[in-house]
Amino acid sequence: MAAGGSAARRAQEARLQERLLREQWRAARQRALRWEAASEGERRVAAQLLVLTERGWRLLVDRRWPGTRAANVDMLLIGPGGVFVVDVKNWQAAPETSDGELRAGGESRDEHRRKLLAVTKTAEGAVASLGLSPVAVQPVMAFVGRQVNVELGRIRLLGEYEIGPALLRERTRLSAAQVRAIAEHLERVFPEYEDPSAKRSAPARGAPTPQSARTPQAARNSWPPVAGRTGQSDRAPARTVPSRSRPRQPGSEPDGLFDLDGLCQAALDEARQAPIEQWMTFLHPDQVALVRRNWAGPARISGPAGTGKTVVGLHRAAHLARHTTGRVLYVTFANNLPRVQGTFLKTMAPAVADRIDFRSLHSWAQEFLKGRGVPVQLNKARAETAFSFAWKDVGRDSCLAEIDPSPHYWHEEISYVIKGRGIASFEEYAAVARRRRRTTLRRAHRRAVWALYEAYESHRTERAVHDFNDILSLALEEATGAGDSPYRAVIVDEVQDLTLVGVRLLYALVGDTPNGLLLVGDGQQAVYPGGFRLSDAGVDIRGDRGQVLRTNYRNSKEIVDAALAIVAEDSFEDIDGLRTPGRRDVDLTYHDGRVHRVVKPTAAEHDQALVAALRELTPQERSDAAVLCSSKRAIDGYQRLLTQAGIRVCLLEHYDGHTVEAVKLGSYRRAKGLEFKRVYLPLHDADVPTGPESAETARERGELARSQLFVAMTRARDVLWLGSVRPR
Numbered sequence: 001m002a003a004g005g006s007a008a009r010r011a012q013e014a015r016l017q018e019r020l021l022r023e024q025w026r027a028a029r030q031r032a033l034r035w036e037a038a039s040e041g042e043r044r045v046a047a048q049l050l051v052l053t054e055r056g057w058r059l060l061v062d063r064r065w066p067g068t069r070a071a072n073v074d075m076l077l078i079g080p081g082g083v084f085v086v087d088v089k090n091w092q093a094a095p096e097t098s099d100g101e102l103r104a105g106g107e108s109r110d111e112h113r114r115k116l117l118a119v120t121k122t123a124e125g126a127v128a129s130l131g132l133s134p135v136a137v138q139p140v141m142a143f144v145g146r147q148v149n150v151e152l153g154r155i156r157l158l159g160e161y162e163i164g165p166a167l168l169r170e171r172t173r174l175s176a177a178q179v180r181a182i183a184e185h186l187e188r189v190f191p192e193y194e195d196p197s198a199k200r201s202a203p204a205r206g207a208p209t210p211q212s213a214r215t216p217q218a219a220r221n222s223w224p225p226v227a228g229r230t231g232q233s234d235r236a237p238a239r240t241v242p243s244r245s246r247p248r249q250p251g252s253e254p255d256g257l258f259d260l261d262g263l264c265q266a267a268l269d270e271a272r273q274a275p276i277e278q279w280m281t282f283l284h285p286d287q288v289a290l291v292r293r294n295w296a297g298p299a300r301i302s303g304p305a306g307t308g309k310t311v312v313g314l315h316r317a318a319h320l321a322r323h324t325t326g327r328v329l330y331v332t333f334a335n336n337l338p339r340v341q342g343t344f345l346k347t348m349a350p351a352v353a354d355r356i357d358f359r360s361l362h363s364w365a366q367e368f369l370k371g372r373g374v375p376v377q378l379n380k381a382r383a384e385t386a387f388s389f390a391w392k393d394v395g396r397d398s399c400l401a402e403i404d405p406s407p408h409y410w411h412e413e414i415s416y417v418i419k420g421r422g423i424a425s426f427e428e429y430a431a432v433a434r435r436r437r438r439t440t441l442r443r444a445h446r447r448a449v450w451a452l453y454e455a456y457e458s459h460r461t462e463r464a465v466h467d468f469n470d471i472l473s474l475a476l477e478e479a480t481g482a483g484d485s486p487y488r489a490v491i492v493d494e495v496q497d498l499t500l501v502g503v504r505l506l507y508a509l510v511g512d513t514p515n516g517l518l519l520v521g522d523g524q525q526a527v528y529p530g531g532f533r534l535s536d537a538g539v540d541i542r543g544d545r546g547q548v549l550r551t552n553y554r555n556s557k558e559i560v561d562a563a564l565a566i567v568a569e570d571s572f573e574d575i576d577g578l579r580t581p582g583r584r585d586v587d588l589t590y591h592d593g594r595v596h597r598v599v600k601p602t603a604a605e606h607d608q609a610l611v612a613a614l615r616e617l618t619p620q621e622r623s624d625a626a627v628l629c630s631s632k633r634a635i636d637g638y639q640r641l642l643t644q645a646g647i648r649v650c651l652l653e654h655y656d657g658h659t660v661e662a663v664k665l666g667s668y669r670r671a672k673g674l675e676f677k678r679v680y681l682p683l684h685d686a687d688v689p690t691g692p693e694s695a696e697t698a699r700e701r702g703e704l705a706r707s708q709l710f711v712a713m714t715r716a717r718d719v720l721w722l723g724s725v726r727p728r
């Protein structure tokens with residue numbers, strides 16, 4: 001559509017929004033004015049919130065705080081944006097926040113903050129029993145006659161006129177059915193309050209029941225949330241900031257009760273926002289229990305693909321940030337995943353997002369070293385040159401070439417076994433169990449590898465450069481015994497992809513402190529060579545500190561079966577040392593996904609079929625689709641092909657979790673931890689050996705290729721497109 005056309009459409013939408021809001025506002029105002037059951041302050045705030053009930057929200061007013069004899073909760077508001085516990089304040093003096101404390105008129109009012117947090121906890125407990133994540137429950141203090149919009153820890157302080165727009169602007173977390181179910185549950189848990197000292201007057205006839213201001217179904221449904229595009233949260237990052245509260249300017253309030261402009265703007269913002277993924281809010285009660293569990297030391301969550309490990313990890317991060325004052329590090333091996341996870345967490349738990357660092361291990365280690373004044377000269381290309389020289393000098397003509405003439409295998413041996421494990425002497429290397437390495441190396445071979453390693457180190461230091469392993473080793477040295485860790489807790493996602501030195505480094509940051517280290521991952525999804533056992537790192541996980549998730553929430557049986565068929569013969573050793581068969585049992589909950597196999601006689605026809613399949617999709621469907629490839633060359637080729645075909649592409653390395661109207665394109669490895677409604681794997685079987693491999697190194701490479709393909713296949717929720725070329 002032309003720019004002018006879309007501007008006209010937007011203006012028309014805005015006019016329509018405004019007209020409908022005006023009608024809803026008039027209806028709500030009439031009801032609020034007739035409603036005599038509440039105090040003046042509550043009535044004024046409720047008047048603001050009643051307009052939300054026209055848009056699918058449910059308002060419970062003046063409820064008894066369960067477990068107390070006489071305490072009440074002013075309001076519980078349940079809507080598409082989540083559950084809000086609202087405490088109304090009609091104070092003479094403006095609220096102030098300083099050093100995390102609530103004050104007014106120069107005096108501490110912190111008991112009000114503590115009470116609101118306590119009652120919020122009760123509400124969290126109530127919704128947790130429905131499988132709703134506690135992070136969806138937010139405490140709000142509403143100030144009558146004030147203009148204020150600040151945060152005090154996780155509490156939002158909002159003025160009478162800000163509260164409606166602010167809550168309306170919240171992203172959609174709950175469906176209409178969920179809102180209904182939660183409201184009904186909370187209505188039971190928080191019964192109507194009866195003031196023991198004075199009975200309040202009943203509402204006027206014809207007015208809605210004040211304790212549960214419901215609207216007729218038709219009216220509530222007249223404003224279903226509209227799926228929009230931006231996916232951006234426009235809330236400021238959560239922090240405690242000085243109060244900017246000031247009395248409302250006379251004349252700035254339209255008609256005394258409502259800020260119609262604010263509501264209109266909020267409604268438009270809401271319409272532009274994409275619906276939040278359901279999974280960010282909902283957890284199974286078993287998952288809620290893990291999120292809240294108190295662990296006396298390091299803990300681990302494992303389980304097959306799609307079983308909610310990351311979801312639990314993210315909620316756990318939010319939970320820890322909420323219940324401690326320190327920072328939380330959420331770390332993975334891959335570069336792009338932390339950006340995506342950070343975006344999800346910000347939407348899910350904005351109040352604590354600024355206390356959780358989402359980082360890839362190497363970028364974090366580099367920054368850590370920089371902060372400590374340790375010079376780092378990371379240079380991948382020059383380090384690789386150093387290895388090429390070393391191979392030429394001492395590798396190429398050694399006994400290693402008999403096992404595998406490709407320098408690549410021996411480069412991996414140095415990276416993942418010697419340097420990845422921090423091995424410092426030949427004797428140590430000679431004795432080490434080379435986890436997940438298939439070749440049998442006799443002492444003479446190990447000597448040759450060690451000579452190659454020493455030559456590499458000498459060429460590397462001559463060039464004064466570091467490789468990625470050096471960064472981790474330097475950081476480990478720096479962190480060991482430093483005693484002043486910047487983190488209260490560390491959560492490691494996809495832990496199976498780390499090297500032993502990487503795990504030791506993260507362990508050094510928090511040690512055995514309670515709730516300090518949480519390792520999340522699945523050995524079957526290892527996409528890098530080599531490996532380690534937790535015991536090698538000295539991490540002791542015992543009893544209930546090792547948890548296994550078994551319900552796959554992502555893939556249908558057809559997709560899981562196709563993926564498991566690839567790795568069925570590959571048993572694997574996980575980081576606890578347990579050997580597990582490739583074909584694992586998993587409980588399935590999702591039934592709609594299907595596998596679409598496309599076999600063509602030539603590469604050109606195969607690629608045409610891919611383009612045709614992508615062209616069939618609507619723009620919305622394309623933004624939920626990913627084309628994944630096993631090599632960089634294939635990615636470059638498909639990027640050209642799709643772009644020429646007029647299909648917009650977003651490389652996975654640029655994807656940050658916000659919705660983009662483009663097909664995602666990237667490698668199997670970069671797709672780790674992500675998921676898409678449609679996954680397209682062109683030439684998926686081209687590089688994957690299926691028969692028995694004779695050479696040990698080929699066997700190892702085959703296993704790794706199958707693991708990577710397995711990871712790529714299990715990213716698919718609704719459609720898994722598998723392309724192959726088989727000449728006739």
Ligand SMILES: Nc1ncnc2c1ncn2[C@@H]1O[C@H](COP(=O)(O)OP(=O)(O)OP(=O)(O)O)[C@@H](O)[C@H]1O
Pocket residue numbers: 278279280282283284287303304305306307308309310311312522525552553554672673674675714
């Ligand atoms: N209790 C739940 N109810 C519904 N969906 C859920 C639940 N828990 C997780 N999910 C969904 O299941 C999918 C997989 O979750 P998640 O990515 O956390 O799994 P994972 O175990 O980390 O997967 P992988 O190891 O394959 O990366 C996500 O779409 C998530 O939203």
